[in-house]
Amino acid sequence: MNTAEAKPGSVDELRAHIAGLDQRVYDLQADLANRVVKSRDPREIVEIDVDATGRILEVAINTTVADRVGTQQLAGAVLAAVAKAQADAAALTEQRRNYYLGAPPETQGRGRI
Incomplete structure (x- = not known):
């Protein structure tokens, strides 16, 4: 479920937010790695x-x-x-x-x- 489908303040919205944050952290680590x-x-x-x-x-x-x-x-x-x-x-x-x-x-x- 993406954030557009999640209800505000819902567990699904929180999961989507955490997944987005995880991806940004991964992207940062990949950027800095080399x-x-x-x-x-x-x-x-x-x-x-x-x-x-x-x-x-x-x-x-x-x-x-x-x-x-x-x-x-x-x-x-x-x-x-x-x-x-x-x-x-x-x-x-x-x-x-x-x-x-x-x-x-x-x-x-x-x-x-």
Whole structure:
């Protein structure tokens, strides 16, 4: 039974709503499953790829630049690139979640007078 046939407030309407929500969650998971977020540190020494959860998938080092910096600077570049990639992944995940599921109630209406 679809929502057009369900009586308002009925169990069938609730089932249809839950089925729709389940589908949107599935669509969100499928959307995020293959997303890769790339980020670089400000000096472009390191590039980091993370998945939508922020898990590191790949680290690439620009050896032309890395050969001219010390290990402390290289380590700092890695940390900066990871932090940016993970922040970008979190923002992407929130944006996609809002697209599929709507904004969480606590954020709806913000910025309005």
